[in-house]
Amino acid sequence: MSSFFLAIRLALRNVAAHAIKNLVVGVILCFGTIVVVSGSALLNSLDVAMRRSITTSVTGDLQVYDKTARDQLSMLGDMNFGGSDNGEIPDYKVVKDALAGTPEVAEVLPMGIGNATVFGANDIDRTLEDLRAAVRSGDTARQTTLVERLQRICTDIRPELDRVEAITNDKEKLTEDRANLDRVIAPAFAAEFTTDPMGTIDWMDGHIASLATDGRLAYFRLLGTDLPAFARTFPRFEITKGGPVPEGERGIVLNESMVEQWLKHPIAREFDWFQKEFTQNGGAIGTSGTVFDRVARMSRQYRRILYQLDSEEAAVLTPLLQAEVGSQETDLVALLKSFLTVTDENFAQRKAFFYAQIAPKIRLYDINVGDTLPLRAFTKSGYLKSLNLKVYGVYRYKGVTNDDSAAGAYCLVDMPSFRDLYGKMTDDQRAELADIKSSVGAKEVDPSASIEDQLFGGGGAVETTVSEITTLENLDSMTFGRVEDRVQHTFTQDQIENGLATNVAVILKDPAQGKAGLTAVQAALDKAGLNLQVIDWRAASGLVGQAATVVQLVLFVAVGVLFLVAMVIINNALVMATLERTSEIGTMRAVGAQRGFVTLMFVLETMFVGVGSGVVGVGIAAALISWLHGVGIPAGNDFLSILFGGKAMYPVMEAFDVALGLGLVTLVSTIATIYPAVLASSVPPVVALQGKE
Amino acid sequence: MFTLLFSAVLAFAAPSADDMVKMLTVIDDRQQNSGDYKSLVYIENKQAEKSDLVYQALVYRRDADDKLIILFVKPQSEAGKGYLRLDDNLFMFDPTVGKWERRTERERIGGTSSNRQDFDQSRLHEEYTPSFVAEEKLGSYAVQHIKLAAKTAADVAYPAADLWIDKTTGNVLKRQDFADSGRLMRTTYYPSWNKLYSESKKADVYFPKEIRIIDEVEKGTQTTVVIQEVDLKPLDPNIFTKAWLESKSR
Structure with missing residues (x-):
């Protein structure tokens, strides 16, 4: 024991005696510590920021979806451009009940992902629509204003036809278009309009409107959910214009980024x-x-x-x-x-x-808060389904503004409206289609055989004379009822929960225990006999998550390479510093010091330098991270703003980073000393004293 | 008279350009009614890995004015939707949102492989220039195979087509439509035709009993149109308006 303390004393003396050499080694070790500590702090901060950014925006900590789905669920973008098939969860309530007893779960939320379009009328179409409304309401002043606007538009389009003349072969159509425009431009048109307003509007609909540039078709990526619960569950969700959709009512909340980039x-x-x-x-x-x-x-x-x-x-x-x-x-x-x-x-x-x-x-903006949005979507069964939804507000995720990533692109709708647009057929609807089919009895053709042989192989008469049919007269008077009566305008919480969803967001009580939570949720679903799978937020975030992983990997490799370079320099410096002291080792061996004692002394000396440099390095790294925490690392682009959870990332240093930096530097420097120390102490004292090592 | 004319034209193996225009004119005239036309049609679309789309619709035509309405009556969820052709415009109406949209000639009616031309009057001789290909056999029928190239001003869904015309009756049995690139877009079969005497025309009006449309782009997609009933009596003069179609859902 006394020799150990002696080794400590000698090591401390050597630190002071070889101050310059140890200072050089210390600076290198200090650099290594700064790299490890600040790199670790940045990586961990990025991971935390990204997790917070994504899990508190839309994915939650876990996502549950159909195990038989063709594609993996990717909530923040995938390579299918919105055409992914994530399967179905026939009844959300069953999932909710299955997870009710899972202690790790704090909240679950139904979700439905879909796409819809809104047809963008051109400027003439819009003016004609306004004019039609003005005629219906009897607002003659407005009619005059709108007719003048149409005349101005036609006056502007008219010279364009001269350019069209050079490239079109359909001169007849061109002549007709010119005549139609001239009719509208003529001063007498205003009087002509007043004699038959609706007839004139219809005429313009058919003859003038198509001459304007086509309107834009707006695409909407929809996320159906329990809207009040969504607002409560995702803290970064905030309404920036208008307000939330009233509970139990249909409506849509637009995404601010989408509005700015597509509807402005x-x-x-x-x-x-x-x-x-x-x-x-x-x-x-x-x-x-x-x-x-x-x-x-x-x-x-x-x-x-x-x-x-x-x-x-x-x-x-x-x-x-x-x-x-x-x-x-x-x-x-x-x-x-x-x-x-x-x-x-x-x-x-x-x-x-x-x-x-x-x-x-x-x-x-093409669409404003308070407008009614005529959304249109192809249902899963292929029918075109439309739905008018009132725009109640515009939202964004706190800290992320105007990004053009898929992350912010969802417009939020209530669950019943999502289901209407999704168009899962009911048993009654299927039965109705079967009835229509059987009443007509169209001949089925076998797709595996030649259709021409089936249709024309049997010969027979091509023509048949039929007699007049009068039953169609009854159909002329057929009406289908008011559209308003076909849509259920309000709904209950039960109606939100009882029905189809495409995925379910799960919020864990302790987000840091994601793996344990995932296992527990999967076990609960399996126990309930549900053929569903669970993925964590990173997998659920799709392309963004994958890109973020790549960014983290690059950062990790960069830190690793820097550290490796530092370690090589440290090793070389220590080898050189140790071998330079071979004669000193020889003296110590000559006065009776054992090889183990000499090695221990060198290792201790380096450890002292390592710990001292490490502490200084941690201090500098702490100051650096503290400064970055104060000023923030700017996101610079939209993708980074998703990863950073805002316009900037504010990194923090944790005990783990300090322990990692100190431990790694001390360990590496100690290991790096053992080899030269053992080498030096193995030189015979006589040789060492002669300086012939 | 038509049959006589056809017999004369088809007696020759390789008809002249004029003969072929006459053939197309006869085909168009046969299907045209000088008065109005109304039919109840069944449309069924089969697509791989999807459920069948099924509709029943009323088709109203006033051939003299080039007007057309397709009004869906079944299933209940689709009732009231419709298309209105006015001059060169095809409008679509969806009562759920109360909006009209201008659609193109390539519009897939109700999301099926059928388009406006399948329901409208035949205008082959106005829209296309024919050229003879060969005499062929289609199943057990002898047919004349001719090529059609769209005229410059024609408002058609596809710029080129091939027709196979039954040598005996002069009815079109098969049609193939091609894109500008020459790619085959769809094949349509007309396995049987009905004819109905028209008081206004004082002659028979022909219409296909059923139409089979094979989508050659989306393989496995096939649309069947069955013309269930036809009525040639005059229609209400105000029927071909947006207001009329809107009134169906009030």
């Missing part, structure tokens, strides 16, 4: 995009490249504004535009083209003018 006026989106490019990427319009091309195209999009302006609005806007572009031009088209010619110098002013003066006069 195209000119506004261009201004927003340029702004983002300039501020985030430090871009300028320049003389070539994407920004330049898009800026060049913008002036040609003046119709996007023009076609939405009423006469009064156009009259108000004209002098404002004249002042803005510094021109006395009175033609609104020329003024708009000039206004939309954006440069680096006038960009900020033009954007501000657009939002202040133009945006209030046009439809800034």
Whole structure:
């Protein structure tokens, strides 16, 4: 024991005696510690941030879905572009009941993933729709305004036909289109309209509306769920416009990112995009490249504004535009083209003018809170199903703004509406189809045999004379009842829970115990005899989760490589430092020190240096992480904002990181010392003293 | 008279261009009614790995004005939906949302492989230029195989088609539609035809008893249209309006 203390004393003396050498070794060890501690802290913080970001947004800690599903559930994007088949859970309530007694589970939530579209009418279609409403309500002033708008649109389209003439072979159609436009542009058209408003609207529907550019088709990725429970369960969910869907009522809450990127006026989106490019990427319009091309195209999009302006609005806007572009031009088209010619110098002013003066006069968003959205989806059975849903609000996930990832793209709808659009057929509906089929008795053809042989192989008469049928007369008077009566407008909690879901989100009491929770949930489902599978949040997040894993792996490898390099340097430094002291070892051996004692002394010396450097390294790493926690690591792009759970990540250092750094550096430095120490102590004292090692 | 004309045209193995236009004109005229046309049709769509789509619909035609309505009456969930053709526009109406949408000629009626042309009057001689291919056999029937190229101004779903016409009766038994690229898009069979005397036309009006449409793009998808009943009496003058179709769901 006394020799051990002697070794400690000698080791401490040596640390001081070889201060410069130990300082060099200490600095290297310190660097290694900083790399390990801060790298570990960053990796762990990223993992925690990502888990929090994803599990508190939409996936929950676990997801349950059909074990026989063709595709794996990927809530945040997959390679199927929304066309995944995740199977079905016929009755959510059964799953809820099965998990009710599982102590690890805090909450479960039904979910239904689907897609829908909303047909985007073109500007003439929209104006005609407004005009039809104005005629129905007897608002003659509004009718006059809208007719004038239509005349302005037709006046603008008319010269386009001259360009069409060069490329079309259908001159007859072109002549007809010109005549139709001239009819609307003519001053007499206003009077003509008043004599037969609805007839004229129908005529314009058939002859004029198709001449405008087609409207945009908007795609919606829907997540049906128990909306009040969703808001309670996912803390990062927040309504930014409007309000939640009232309990027990049908409705939709749009996603803010989706609204900004798909439903906003195209000119506004261009201004927003340029702004983002300039501020985030430090871009300028320049003389070539994407920004330049898009800026060049913008002036040609003046119709996007023009076609939405009423006469009064156009009259108000004209002098404002004249002042803005510094021109006395009175033609609104020329003024708009000039206004939309954006440069680096006038960009900020033009954007501000657009939002202040133009945006209030046009439809800034295709769909607004309070609108009724005519959603359309192909059901699982192939029928086209439509549903009007009121837009109650717009939501986002706290900390994530305007990302274009799939993560934020779900629009939330109530569960009964999801089920309607999903269109799972009831037994009654199947029976109805069977009745129709059997009443007609169409001949079945065998798909495995030649259809031509089946249809034409038997010969027989091709023609048959039939007699007049009069039963169809009764069908003319057939009506199908009010549409409002076909949809159930309110529903109970039981109706939310009793029915189909595509997946179920599970929130664990202790999210850190994900694996134990997953095992317990799977066991509960198996016990209930349900053919369902459970995946964790990382698997459920799909492409985002996979990409995040890659990011983490890259970071881990980078930290590992840095640490490895540091270790090689440490090892070399220690070998050199130890071998340089061979004569000292020889002296100690000559005065009676055993080889084990010499090795122990060197190991202890390095341990002291290692621990000391490690402590300093931990201190520096702590200061670094603390500083990063204060200022945050900016996300930089939308993908990172998902991983970071916001615009920036604020890393924290935990005891584990400190222990890992100190332990690893001390261990590696100690191991690195043993070899040279053993080597040096194995040199015979005489040789060592002669310096012939 | 038609039969005589057909016999004359088909007597020659390789009909001239004029003869073929006459053949198409006869086919069109046979199916056209000078007055109105109404039918009850059954549409069934079979698709691999999916349940069958089944509809019953009323088809209203006023051939003189190129107007068409397809009004779905069954199943209950689809009742009231419909299509309205006015001039060159095809509109679709969905009473659940109360909205009209302008659709293209390629619209798959009710999500099936059928399109507007399958229900509308035949306009082959107006829309296509024919060319003779060969005399062939289709099952046990001798047929004339001709190629059709769409005329420039024609508003058709596919720019090219092949027809197989029964040599004996002059009825179309088979049709294949091709895309611009030459890709075969669908094959349609008309295994039997019915004819019904029209008071307004003072002649028979022909209509296929059933139509079998094979989707050549989505393999395994097949649509059967059965024309169950036809009525040639005059229709209400206001029937071909958006308001009329909307009124069915009020």
